[in-house]
Amino acid sequence: MKFVDEATIRVEAGHGGPGHVSFRREKFIPFGGPDGGDGGHGGSVYAIADSGLNTLADFRFNRRYRAPDGENGKKANGSGAGGEDIEIPMPLGTIIRDADTDELLGEITPATPRLMLAKGGARGLGNARFKSSVNRAPRQSTPGYDGEARQLRLELAVMADVGLAGLPNAGKSTLLSAMSAARPKVADYPFTTLHPQPGVVAVDRLRNFVMVDIPGLIEGAADGSGLGHRFLKHLTRTRLLLHLVDLAPVDGDIEGQVHTIARELERYSPELASRPRWLVFSKADLMDAESAHELAAQTVDSLGWDRPWYVISAVQRSGLETLAFDVMQWLEDRQAEETAAQAVSTAADARDAEEAP
Structure with missing residues (x-):
């Protein structure tokens, strides 16, 4: 495999799912009240150490990594499923920087084998969260929040004594x-x-x-x-x-x-x-x-x-x-x-x- 010690990739965390607006309606239960559930958190993107890798060659072919979004909230106080986190294997010695700001995000070493690259968006809240003594039938909810997105520059420095x-x-x-x-x-x-x-x-x-x-x-x-x-x-x-x-x-x-x-x-x-x-x-x-x-x-x-x-x-x-x-x-x-x-x-x-x- 060709030795590659520099690469540029884009990582995108998942968006949080929006909260749901609904009301409980069942026979013989009047005034059931709000039961809209929360959305799910968006998935985050992590880099993990892989001792079996010694080059960044894989990133020549796959340059974009996106975590799943969180699901929408559901009725009956059902929460949406959170987006699964994704992990990107990288060789030990990989230095990760934000390509736009040149900020050092971290290094993949035996001491830090897992590093968050992009945080998933927070979930939205359903209308059940807004119920109070003075607002018994709220019709409000919050949308899910966007996940982080970054253009990253990877540099590999071989780990050696x-x-x-x-x-x-x-x-x-x-x-x-x-x-x-x-x-x-x-x-x-x-x-x-x-x-x-x-x-x-x-x-x-x-x-x-x-x-x-x-x-x-x-x-x-x-x-x-x-x-x-x-x-x-x-x-x-x-x-x-x-x-x-x-x-x-x-x-x-x-x-x-x-x-x-x-x-x-x-x-x-x-x-x-x-x-x-x-x-x-x-x-x-x-x-x-x-x-x-x-x-x-x-x-x-x-x-x-x-x-x-x-x-x-x-x-x-x-x-x-x-x-x-x-x-x-x-x-x-x-x-x-x-x-x-x-x-x-x-x-x-x-x-x-x-x-x-």
């Missing part, structure tokens, strides 16, 4: 295929990756993380060169970036690769540029191990790099095990820190609630 960044042909796809069961296209020409490709890296039986590869960036991507910045949004959900650097570039400028990617990340999002980023020097198999490590060390010293860095060969699978274990440990440490911070925050909130007058 680790993102791969680098120039075209830096070896990102080769690394992903060597560390996971993913099989991205690998070739000796640039831009072999045309859409994000996630893969699960198993460190051991019960420990794994998700890594995503995106099309390579080039100088001027922010201005539309190459494939531009379109796919950088798939790195915004990652917690760690692995910046692949070719040890044997055609132009021989190893440091330039690092500066180019750093500039493009900054131009796209300062927050993304400040995310933890490790250098991974690839294609070490093109020279002997000692020369590869020495060249990488010289580059790190020249850059003044004070973060982790690695020298690997995805073809020979050297350095991959160390990289995978270090990444897994880093992710687990961050998760533990966040869990501890959340526990402290929860305890503080509970304490404040107890102390409140």
Whole structure:
């Protein structure tokens, strides 16, 4: 199936059913009084998470979703049936915005697997609701109210722990295929990756993380060169970036690769540029191990790099095990820190609630 990460759809909630005006008329029961029932509520439209989906391709064919209207009220105080809610399956990582106002409605994540997109209209009231001591035969009712209707813009940001960044042909796809069961296209020409490709890296039986590869960036991507910045949004959900650097570039400028990617990340999002980023020097198999490590060390010293860095060969699978274990440990440490911070925050909130007058 073709990978699609953007789509526009229209959602329309159902209208509420109008209330009914009627009077009870039965033999031997004079002055039966009003018995018009209420209408039914209109159906609402929800987005729900579907872990089996990883693209928005389905929305190329079905762009309009409408929930049923509520039924009219009935006589004998009969209420109309409410319109059934409809649920639209969406992949995890879908960002939903109002296309007209650019309002962020929400994101489909494991923490928020269900999100209301359009609320159904309220029901109308029947004339039985308006009976009183001074108005014993009301002939009034209220109509059902319109449901919400919205034009929505969907954007898919792949859910992953680790993102791969680098120039075209830096070896990102080769690394992903060597560390996971993913099989991205690998070739000796640039831009072999045309859409994000996630893969699960198993460190051991019960420990794994998700890594995503995106099309390579080039100088001027922010201005539309190459494939531009379109796919950088798939790195915004990652917690760690692995910046692949070719040890044997055609132009021989190893440091330039690092500066180019750093500039493009900054131009796209300062927050993304400040995310933890490790250098991974690839294609070490093109020279002997000692020369590869020495060249990488010289580059790190020249850059003044004070973060982790690695020298690997995805073809020979050297350095991959160390990289995978270090990444897994880093992710687990961050998760533990966040869990501890959340526990402290929860305890503080509970304490404040107890102390409140």
